[in-house]
Amino acid sequence: MQGTPGGGTRPGPSPVDRRTLLVFSFILAAALGxxxxxxxxxxxxxxxxxxxxxxxxxxxxxxxxxxxxxxxxARPSLPVDMRVPFSELKDIKAYLESHGLAYSIMIKDIQVxxxxxxxxxxxxxxxxxxxxxFSYSSYHTLEEIYSWIDNFVMxxxxxxxxxxxxxxxxxxxxxxxxxxxxxxxxxxIWIDTGIHSREWITHATGIWTANKIVSDYGKxxxxxxxxxxxxxxxxxxxxxDGFAFxxxxxxxxxxxxxxxxxxxxIGVDLNRNWxxxxxxxxxxxxxxxxxxxxxxxxxxxEVAAIVNFITAHGNFKALISIHSYSQMLMYPxxxxxxxxxxxxxxxxxxxxxxxxxxxxHGIEYIFGSISTTLYxxxxxxxxxxxxxxxxYAFSFELRDTGQYGFLLPATQIIPTAQETWMALRTxxxxxxxxxx
Amino acid sequence: MQPRRQRLPAPWSGPRGPRPTAPLxxxxxxxxxxxxxxxxxxxxxxxxxxxxxxxxxxxxxxARAALHFFNFRSGSPSALRVLAEVQEGRAxxxxxxxxxxxxxxxxERYNPEEGEGRLxxxxxxxxxxxxxxxxxxxxxxxxxxEKKKRQQEDYLLYKQMKQLKNPLExxxxxxxxxxxxxSLRLIWDLAFLGSSYxxxxxxxxxxxxxxxxxxxxxxWKTNDDTxxxxxxxxxxxxxxxxxxxxRIHLVWYPGxxxxxxxxxxELQTPEEASGTEEGxxxxxxxxxxx
Numbered sequence: 001m002q003g004t005p006g007g008g009t010r011p012g013p014s015p016v017d018r019r020t021l022l023v024f025s026f027i028l029a030a031a032l033g034x035x036x037x038x039x040x041x042x043x044x045x046x047x048x049x050x051x052x053x054x055x056x057x058x059x060x061x062x063x064x065x066x067x068x069x070x071x072x073x074a075r076p077s078l079p080v081d082m083r084v085p086f087s088e089l090k091d092i093k094a095y096l097e098s099h100g101l102a103y104s105i106m107i108k109d110i111q112v113x114x115x116x117x118x119x120x121x122x123x124x125x126x127x128x129x130x131x132x133x134f135s136y137s138s139y140h141t142l143e144e145i146y147s148w149i150d151n152f153v154m155x156x157x158x159x160x161x162x163x164x165x166x167x168x169x170x171x172x173x174x175x176x177x178x179x180x181x182x183x184x185x186x187x188x189i190w191i192d193t194g195i196h197s198r199e200w201i202t203h204a205t206g207i208w209t210a211n212k213i214v215s216d217y218g219k220x221x222x223x224x225x226x227x228x229x230x231x232x233x234x235x236x237x238x239x240x241d242g243f244a245f246x247x248x249x250x251x252x253x254x255x256x257x258x259x260x261x262x263x264x265x266i267g268v269d270l271n272r273n274w275x276x277x278x279x280x281x282x283x284x285x286x287x288x289x290x291x292x293x294x295x296x297x298x299x300x301x302e303v304a305a306i307v308n309f310i311t312a313h314g315n316f317k318a319l320i321s322i323h324s325y326s327q328m329l330m331y332p333x334x335x336x337x338x339x340x341x342x343x344x345x346x347x348x349x350x351x352x353x354x355x356x357x358x359x360x361h362g363i364e365y366i367f368g369s370i371s372t373t374l375y376x377x378x379x380x381x382x383x384x385x386x387x388x389x390x391x392y393a394f395s396f397e398l399r400d401t402g403q404y405g406f407l408l409p410a411t412q413i414i415p416t417a418q419e420t421w422m423a424l425r426t427x428x429x430x431x432x433x434x435x436x
Numbered sequence: 437m438q439p440r441r442q443r444l445p446a447p448w449s450g451p452r453g454p455r456p457t458a459p460l461x462x463x464x465x466x467x468x469x470x471x472x473x474x475x476x477x478x479x480x481x482x483x484x485x486x487x488x489x490x491x492x493x494x495x496x497x498x499a500r501a502a503l504h505f506f507n508f509r510s511g512s513p514s515a516l517r518v519l520a521e522v523q524e525g526r527a528x529x530x531x532x533x534x535x536x537x538x539x540x541x542x543x544e545r546y547n548p549e550e551g552e553g554r555l556x557x558x559x560x561x562x563x564x565x566x567x568x569x570x571x572x573x574x575x576x577x578x579x580x581x582e583k584k585k586r587q588q589e590d591y592l593l594y595k596q597m598k599q600l601k602n603p604l605e606x607x608x609x610x611x612x613x614x615x616x617x618x619s620l621r622l623i624w625d626l627a628f629l630g631s632s633y634x635x636x637x638x639x640x641x642x643x644x645x646x647x648x649x650x651x652x653x654x655x656w657k658t659n660d661d662t663x664x665x666x667x668x669x670x671x672x673x674x675x676x677x678x679x680x681x682x683r684i685h686l687v688w689y690p691g692x693x694x695x696x697x698x699x700x701x702e703l704q705t706p707e708e709a710s711g712t713e714e715g716x717x718x719x720x721x722x723x724x725x726x
Contacts, residue, residue, distance in 0.1 A: 074595075078588055139613050251612045252648060252670060252679045269677075290677040326674075364521070366492065373493065375675050402500075402646040403518060403546075405672055409614035 039086030042107035045096065047076050055099050056080055059092070067092060081106060136208050137413050139200050142172075142244045145237060148207065149175060156214045159227070165235075166305025169258040172240040174305050179213055179232040187435065189226075189428055190310065190319040190390075192235040195270050195302075195381065196254045197242030199324040201398050201408045201416055206236045206322065208417035209424065222425060226432050230317070239270055239302055252406060254290050256302055263287045268294035271321075272379040273303045276387050277335030280378030282371075293379050310388070318392035318431040319385040320424065325405050326374065326397035327365045329354050329423060332386040334370035334377040334395075342391060343369070349430050350394070353423035360419035363399065370395060392431050396420065495525040497644045498537035498571075502560035504636035504645075505573040511694040513625040514589035515581060516546035516632075520555055534566040535641050545580060547625065556580035564641035571639055590690040593622050597663050602655050609650040623653055630686040631669050633696040638671075648672040648679060663688045671700070 047053040056073045059066060059082070066088045071081035084092045096103050134140075134148050153162045159179055166174045180186065193199075193206035213232065216223045226232075237243050241257035255267030265288035272283040275297035279285065283293040298304045310316050331346040333339075340346065350367040357365055366373060370382070374397070382393040399408055399416045408416070499519050507516050525539035539562065542555040558577035565571070600623075609624050610616045616624055627650045635645040648670040656664040664687050671680045682700035 071592075074591075078591065246612075251608075252672075254677060284676075290679070401519070404610065404614050405646050405648050407610045407612065407614040407649060409610070412614075 037110040039089075040083055040110040041086075041089060041105055042070065042081055042083050042110065043092070043096075043103045044106045045080045045082065045101055045103040047073065047080065047101065049076050052076070052099065052101055055101065056082075059095070083110065136204075136211065136417075138410050139204055139413070140207075141247050142237065142240055145203065145207065146173075146175070149177065149236070152210065152214075153177070159214060159217060160210075163309075165309045166301055168239075168241045168302055169256055169300070170241040170244075172244070174240065174302060175235070175237070176309070177210055177234045177236065179210075179227060179234070181217075181227050185313070185315050186229065186231045187315050187317045188231040188233060188313060189431060190233050190235075190316055190385075191322065191424070192238045192306070192320075192381070193322045194236060194243055195238040195321060196323060197239045197246045198252045198254050198406045199398075200246070200406065201324045201413065202322045203236055203243070204410075204413045205398060205417040205420050206234055208414065209421055210234055210236070212417075212421055222429050226425075226428050229432060230428075232428075235306070238306075241302075242267070255292065256300055258294075258300060260287075260295070265292075268292055268300050270300055270302050271323075271381055272377065273298060273300045274379045274381055274384035275307075276380070276383035277333075277378040280335050282334065282375060282377035283379050291377070297379065307384075310385075316385075316390050317436070318394075318427060319382065319390045320394045320396065320427065321381045321385075322396045322398065322420075324398040324408065325400055325402070327363065327399060327401050328373055328395075328397040329357075329365050329367040330370040330373050330382075330395045330397070331368075332370065332383045332393055334374075334380045334383050336376070337369075337371050339369065340386060346392070346394075349392070349427060352430075353394075353426040356422040356426045357419045360422055361415050363419055365423075391436060392427060394427060396423070491525070491527050492522070494527050494535070494537060495522045495539045495541075497639075498525070498527075498539045498562040498564075499541040499558075499560065500644065501571050501636060501639045502539070502541075502558065502562055502573050502575040503543065504632045504639065506558070506560075506575050506577060507629060507632040508636060508694065508696075511629070511688070511692065512586055512590050512690075513593055513622070513629045513688075514547075515586050516625060516628060517543040517556060517577070517580065518546050520544045523557075532566070534568075535564040537562045537564070543577065543580070546628070547621070554580060564639075567640055567642070569640050569643070570637050571641075573636070587690065593625070594663060594688075594690050596622055597626070597655070600655060602657075604653050604655060606650070606653045609653075624650060626663070626665065626686065626688065627653070627667050627669060627684070629688075629694065630665070630667075630684045630696050630698075631671070631682075633694070634669075634682055634684060634698045634700065635671065638700070642675050644674045645680075646672045646674070651681075661689060662692075 045056060047056055053073045053076055060069060060072070066084070068083040068085075069080065070083060071079060073080050093103075134144075134151075140148070149162060153160050159181060161178045161180070163176045163178055164173050165176050168174055191206065191209070193202035196202075213223065213227070217227055218224055239256050242253050242255060245253045245257060253267075255269050257266055258268055259266055268287075269283070269289075269291045272278075272291050272293040278297040279293055282291070284291045286292060294300055298307055310319075329350050331340065331343075331350060347368070354365045354367050357363065370377060370380070380395075382395045385393040398420060399412060496519070499522055503517055503519055510516075520542040522539060522541045525537060525541075527538075528536040530536075538560070540557070540559050542557050544555055545552065556578045558575055560573060560575035562574075563572040604623070606620070606623070609620055609627075628647055631647045635647070638645055650667060650669050652668045654666045656666065658664045664685075666683070666685050668681060668683050671682060672678075673680060680700050680702075682698050685697040687695040
C-alpha cells in the first residue's frame with residue numbers, strides 16, 4: 001500500500017461552488033419572473049490597473065443597464081465577472097477589446113446551465129418522494145429501522161428471522177436478525193452496530209450489509225459457502241435508547257440512558273460494561289464521563305442481553321463490533337498491551353481484510369490491537385468475546401478520520417458499507433476455513 | 437549525545453523506564469522511519485508486545501497538532517489543510533520532560549476543488565511537555581495553493597461574509613446528517629480556522645481534539661472593516677470521548693493575523709456544575725509568507 005492515491009480517496013467536504021450559488025438565485029428569478037437567459041454569457045475580465053477598473057465601473061453605471069455584475073470591480077488583479085445579455089454581447093465585447101481589457105468566457109450560455117441545474121434538482125426531488133422504498137443512502141430513525149426490519153424479515157423469510165434478545169433500560173425491544181440456511185446450532189458469526197448511539201454510520205452500514213447478505217446468497221460463492229455452513233447474527237441497534245436520544249435531543253449522545261437513584265448524570269458506556277478487565281484503565285468510574293463503566297459488569301440490560309444470548313447459544317466463532325470513527329480494524333486486547341495468543345493470525349487476517357477494503361474505494365485503514373492502535377480501554381466487547389473463547393474478535397472504526405467524524409454525510413453511507421463488506425467477508429471466510 | 441536505536445524490552449512502558457544516554461536529556465529512540473503501508477508493525481516476535489503501534493498513533497496525533505497550529509497561523513480560511521498521510525517520523529520520550537516528535541506528512545486541502553488532488557508536504561517538530569497543553573510546534577509545509585489565489589479566495593469569502601444578513605438563522609453546521617449547505621460553507625471554514633487555535637492550545641500528549649459541530653453563530657457589526665464572529669462549537673476529544681462545548685470569539689481580516697478568544701467547558705463531575713478553560717491569542721508578529 002503506497003501513499004495516498006490522488007483524487008477521491010479522502011472523501012472530503014463538497015467543494016465550494018459559488019457559481020452554483022449564483023445560478024440558483026437565477027433559477028429562482030427565472031422561475032418567478034419566467035425570464036429567459038438564452039445566449040447570455042458570463043465574461044470574466046481582468047483589469048490591469050485602476051484605470052481599467054474604472055472603465056469597467058463605467059459599464060455598471062450605464063442606463064439602461066447593459067451588464068450585470070456577479071463579481072463587481074473591486075481591485076485590479078481580482079477578476080470581475082459580469083453577465084452580458086445576448087443582445088449586448090457584441091457591443092460589450094467591442095468595448096472591452098477597444099480598451100485593451102482582457103476577458104474570457106466563463107459561461108457560454110446561461111440558459112443551458114440553468115436547464116441542466118433545474119433537471120438535476122427535479123430528479124433528486126423525485127427520488128426523495130418515492131415512497132415504499134427504503135433509502136439505503138439516508139440515515140433513519142429508530143421507528144424506520146424497526147419497521148424496515150419487519151418488512152425485511154417478511155420479504156426474506158427463507159433465510160432471515162427476527163429474534164428479541166431483551167429490552168433496553170427504557171423498555172425498547174432489542175432485536176437481532178438471524179441469517180440461516182437451516183441446521184441446528186450452526187457455528188455462528190456475530191455482528192453488532194450502534195453500541196454507541198452517535199455513530200450513525202454503523203447502523204446504516206449494518207442495514208446495507210443485511211440487505212447485501214440476502215442479495216448475494218446464491219450469487220457470491222464465498223458468502224454462499226459461509227451461509228451454508230454457518231449462521232450470521234446482526235444486531236443493528238445495540239443501544240436503542242441512546243439512538244432515539246440522538247434523534248430527539250442530542251445528536252452526539254454516546255451512552256445508554258440508564259438512570260440510577262442519587263446519581264446526577266445519565267447513562268453508561270456500553271463498551272466499558274463487559275466482564276473483561278472491568279473498571280481498569282481506559283474506563284471511568286465517574287457517572288458523568290463518556291466512558292463510565294457502570295456500577296458492575298453487565299449491569300446494563302443492553303449488554304446483559306447479548307451476553308446471555310451468546311452464552312446460551314454456545315457456538316459463536318467470530319464476533320465483530322462496529323464503531324466509528326477513525327478508520328481502523330482492531331483485535332484484542334483493549335485492556336492491556338499484552339498480545340493475545342493468536343496475535344499473528346489476527347494481524348495477518350486484519351491485514352488481508354484492510355487490503356480488501358482498500359481495493360473498493362482506496363480508503364486506508366490502520367490495524368492492530370486496540371490498545372496499541374487506538375487506546376487502552378477496559379471492559380470492552382471484543383475483550384470479553386475473546387476471553388469467552390471466541391478466537392476471531394474484531395472491532396471496526398469506520399469512516400472518516402475527523403473531517404466530519406460522527407456527522408458523516410449520508411452520501412458516504414453506501415461507499416462505506418461497500419468497502420466494509422469486503423473486510424467483513426474476508427473475516428467471515430477465514431472463520432469458515434478455520435473451524436475450531 | 438548519541439541516540440541509539442534499540443529494540444524495546446517488553447513492556448515498553450515498564451517500571452524501569454529508559455536508560456539514560458546523556459546527563460541532560462534521557463533519550464529513547466523508539467522507532468526509525470515509519471514506512472507508508474498502513475499497519476501496526478511487525479509481529480515476527482510473537483513473544484513481544486506490539487509496541488510499533490504506539491509511535492504510529494503518536495505520529496498521527498503530532499501531525500494533527502502541527503496542522504491545527506499551521507492552519508491557525510496561516511490565518512486563511514481558504515488555505516486550510518487536513519492530514520493525508522504520515523510518511524515518516526520519530527519519537528523521543530523522556531518521562532520527566534515529555535515527548536518530542538519529528539514527523540513528515542502529506543496534507544490536502546480541506547476544500548479541494550473539482551479534480552484537484554494535489555498533496556502538500558509538511559515537516560514538523562512537536563514537543564509535548566509532560567501532560568501540559570499548548571505543544572511547542574515548528575512546522576513548515578510546501579505551498580499548496582498560489583499566494584495570489586489564496587488571497588483572492590480569502591477576499592471573496594470576506595466580501596460574502598460582509599453581505600450576510602444578520603441575525604443568522606443557524607441551527608447547526610453540519611446538520612445532524614452531516615450536510616453543510618454550500619451557502620454556509622464560508623461560516624464553517626472560518627469557524628474551523630478559529631477552532632484550530634483552540635484545538636492546538638488544548639492538545640496534550642494524551643488529549644487530541646476534533647471539531648464535531650458548530651452549534652451557533654453570531655456576527656457582530658464592526659466599526660472597522662474586520663469580520664467579528666461569536667460562535668459555539670462542540671469539540672470531540674478522542675481518548676476520553678468527551679464532547680466539549682466552547683465559545684469562540686474571532687476577529688478576522690484577510691491577510692491580517694487572526695484574533696481568537698475562547699472559553700471551553702470542562703467535564704461535569706457529580707459535585708460541581710462546570711469548570712472552564714479559557715484562552716486568547718493574537719498571532720505572534722512573525723510573518724506568514726506562504
